[in-house]
Amino acid sequence: MKLILAIVQEKDSRRLMEALVAAEFQATMLASTGGFLREGNSTILIGTDEARVDDALAVIQKTCRVREQLVSPLPPVVEPVDSYISYPVKVQVGGATVFVLDVERLVKI
Numbered sequence: 630m631k632l633i634l635a636i637v638q639e640k641d642s643r644r645l646m647e648a649l650v651a652a653e654f655q656a657t658m659l660a661s662t663g664g665f666l667r668e669g670n671s672t673i674l675i676g677t678d679e680a681r682v683d684d685a686l687a688v689i690q691k692t693c694r695v696r697e698q699l700v701s702p703l704p705p706v707v708e709p710v711d712s713y714i715s716y717p718v719k720v721q722v723g724g725a726t727v728f729v730l731d732v733e734r735l736v737k738i
């Protein structure tokens with residue numbers, strides 16, 4: 630058995646959960662926060678047989694989009710704040726960051 634851990638944008642999370650359930654995957658959605666943008670995203674846990682991992686990845690790929698986002702970099706600590714001009718930079722976020730982990734045991738009590 631495998632655990633798929635997919636970090637996705639909040640905008641895609643509801644559609645992804647619906648698509649996973651429609652494809653008969655069991656999934657859990659957790660609210661999470663990205664370290665770089667410090668914005669909300671969603672972490673989806675999917676426990677599944679190894680044989681269905683690629684199917685789950687296909688659902689994620691079909692549902693989650695890459696988007697560009699503008700970020701204002703924080704001023705460097707060494708520069709006086711009033712002399713620092715910050716220009717927003719574009720970063721690409723998503724579609725999804727996916728980890729596939731081995732599950733030693735699944736117990737439902």
Ligand code: 2BA
Pocket residue numbers: 636662663664665666667668670720721722723724725726
């Ligand atoms: P964030 O950490 O908020 O990162 C959002 C996007 O900012 C990233 O998109 C990436 O394009 C960019 N980015 C991140 N760190 C950067 C840096 N040091 N310099 C320049 N740009 C940077 P994604 O790569 O699609 O990641 C989306 C979210 O997935 C991340 O949100 C984070 O929550 C998670 N994530 C990505 N890689 C991860 C990893 N190796 N371990 C754990 N979580 C990860």
